[in-house]
Amino acid sequence: MSALDAIAGTAQPGTLYGIGVGPGDVRYLTLRGAGLLRSVDVVAYFSKRGRAGNARTIVAPLLGETCAELKFEYPYTDEIAVADPTYRDAISGFYGETAQQIGEALATGRSVGLLAEGDPFFYSSFMHMWHRLEGDFPVEVVPGVTGMSGCWTRANVPITWGDDILSVLPGTLSEEALAERLGACDAAVIMKVGRNLAKVRRAVTAAGLLDRAIYVERGTMEAERIVPLRDQADQTGPYFAMILIPGRGRRL
Numbered sequence: 001m002s003a004l005d006a007i008a009g010t011a012q013p014g015t016l017y018g019i020g021v022g023p024g025d026v027r028y029l030t031l032r033g034a035g036l037l038r039s040v041d042v043v044a045y046f047s048k049r050g051r052a053g054n055a056r057t058i059v060a061p062l063l064g065e066t067c068a069e070l071k072f073e074y075p076y077t078d079e080i081a082v083a084d085p086t087y088r089d090a091i092s093g094f095y096g097e098t099a100q101q102i103g104e105a106l107a108t109g110r111s112v113g114l115l116a117e118g119d120p121f122f123y124s125s126f127m128h129m130w131h132r133l134e135g136d137f138p139v140e141v142v143p144g145v146t147g148m149s150g151c152w153t154r155a156n157v158p159i160t161w162g163d164d165i166l167s168v169l170p171g172t173l174s175e176e177a178l179a180e181r182l183g184a185c186d187a188a189v190i191m192k193v194g195r196n197l198a199k200v201r202r203a204v205t206a207a208g209l210l211d212r213a214i215y216v217e218r219g220t221m222e223a224e225r226i227v228p229l230r231d232q233a234d235q236t237g238p239y240f241a242m243i244l245i246p247g248r249g250r251r252l
Contacts, residue, residue, distance in 0.1 A: 007031055007035070008031045008032050008033075008034060008035020008036070009032065009035055009036075010035065010036075010038075010039040011036050011039040011040040011041070011111035011113070012111060012138065013109045013110070013111055014106050014107070014108075014109045014110070014111065014137060014138065015106070015111050015112075015137065015138040015139070015140060016102065016106055016111075016112050016114060016129070016130075016133055016134075016137055016138070016139045016140075017036050017040060017111065017112065017113045017114065017139075017140050017141075017142060018114050018116055018120035018121075018124075018126040018129070018130060018139065018140070018141045018142060019033045019036055019037065019113050019114065019115055019116065019120070019142045019144070020033060020116050020118060020119045020120050020124075020141075020142055020143050020144015020145070021033065021055050021058045021059050021115050021116065021117060021118075021144055022058065022117075022118065022144045022145040022150065022220075023117075023118060023145055023146065023147040023149070023150025023151065023219055023220045023221075024054075024058060024147070024150065024218065024219065024220040024221035024240065025058075025150070025220040025221065026058050026059060026060075026061055026062065028144075028145045028150065028220065029058075029059065029062075029144070030142060030143070030144065030145075032142050033142045033144065034062060036113050036142065037059055037062045037063065037113060038062065038064075039111075040111045040112060040113035041068060041105075041110035041111045041112070042068045042069065042070055042105050042110055042111070042112045042113070043056075043059075043063060043067055043068070043069050043070075043112075043113050043115065044069070044070035044071075044072070044102060044112055044113065044114045044115065045069070045070075045071060045072070045114070045115040046072050046073075046074060046115075046125050047071060047072070047073055047074070048073065048074055048239075049073045049074070050073075051073075053071060053115075054117055054239070054240070055115035055116060055117045056069075056071075056115060058115075058117070059115060068110075070101060070102070070105070070112070072094075072098045072101075074091075074094065075090045075091065075094050076090065076091065095125070095128040095129070095132065096132070098129065099128075099129050099132035099133055102114065102129060102133065103132075103133055103136065103137065106133070106137045107137075114126055114129060116144065117147065118144055118145070118146045118147040118148075118150075119143050119144045119145070119146045120141050120142070120143070120144065121141060121143075122146055123170075123191060123192075126141075147191075147219065147240070147242065148168070148189045148191065148242060148244075150219050150220045151189075151216040151219035151220075151242055151244060152189075152216075152244050152246070153220075154216065154219045154220055154224060154226060155214050155216055155219070155226050155244060157214060157244060157246045158246060159187050159189070159244065159246050159247065160186070160187050160246075160247045160249065161247050161248065161249035162249035163186075163249055164186040164187050164247030164248075164249035165185065165186045165187070166185075166186070166187045166188070166189070166247070167181060167182075167185040167186075167187070167188045167189075168188070168189045168191065169181055169182070169188060169189070169190050169191070170190075170191055170192045171190050171191060171192040171193045171194065171196035171197075171199070171200045171243075172192050172196060175199050175202055175203045175206075176203075178190070178199075178200060178203035178204075178207075179202075179203040179204075179206040179207050182203060182204060182207035182209055182245070183206075183207040183208070185245075186247045186248075186249060187245060187246055187247030188209075188243075188244075188245040189242060189243070189244055189245075190204075190242060190243040190245075191242050193237050193241045193242055193243060194236060194237055194238065194239055194241065195236045195237075197232070197234065197235060197236050197237045197241070198235045198236070200243060201229060201232070204229060204243065204245070209245050210229060210230050211228075211230070212245050212246060212248075213228070213229035213230070213243055213244070213245050214226065214227075214228060214229060214243065214244040214245075214246070215227050215228070215229045215231075215232040215237075215241070215243055216241065216242055216243070216244060217237060217238060217240065217241045218238065218240045218241070219240070219242075221240065229243055
């Protein structure tokens with residue numbers, strides 16, 4: 001047994017592991033996560049249609065050539081409001097079919113490591129598998145470094161001071177809702193920016209926060225880009241993009 005295996009432990013039969021793979025740089029993966037990637041029977045992950053999958057790409061250096069894999073391609077590839085009925089119907093059916101496939105693997109006694117970008121319990125598809133399967137199979141959640149903490153670290157920006165309250169907002173909210181919530185917060189992270197970038201920038205401007213806002217694209221990854229939001233001219237951004245608005249509370 002290697003030192004890593006001794007520290008991290010190994011996968012148990014018939015167990016589902018939600019493995020947080022961190023913000024993008026594989027070196028931020030936890031020891032527990034790395035150990036499980038080496039020992040689970042099946043590595044499962046989500047991806048956009050025709051893509052390798054972001055989580056799968058992050059951990060690629062750690063996977064063996066003979067590792068069994070389950071790939072699940074989303075029916076949608078853009079950031080869409082969760083309240084949209086069309087989205088809800090399609091994604092609910094997709095998650096149901098995915099849970100069935102994972103459950104079939106677990107029922108045979110195989111361990112499954114389901115990859116989650118960032119942390120499994122933070123805006124992650126893993127949560128929908130946990131919700132459907134945790135009553136029938138053993139499930140362990142392995143926390144990961146969130147994308148937002150990776151981004152504010154790379155931007156060299158402390159996000160909260162003293163009694164600052166941090167708000168995490170999805171860019172899929174309406175422009176009016178974003179502006180209202182931003183106007184009432186001390187510090188904020190806006191996720192799910194993507195094609196919502198222009199709308200989000202207008203909301204940030206309306207809330208009077210443009211001078212504090214930082215745009216981070218592919219934080220901790222190759223092609224990382226960090227600029228003040230006012231200098232970001234593009235109308236859309238990639239999936240891995242977010243906006244940081246650091247707090248300005250009490251500094252000792």
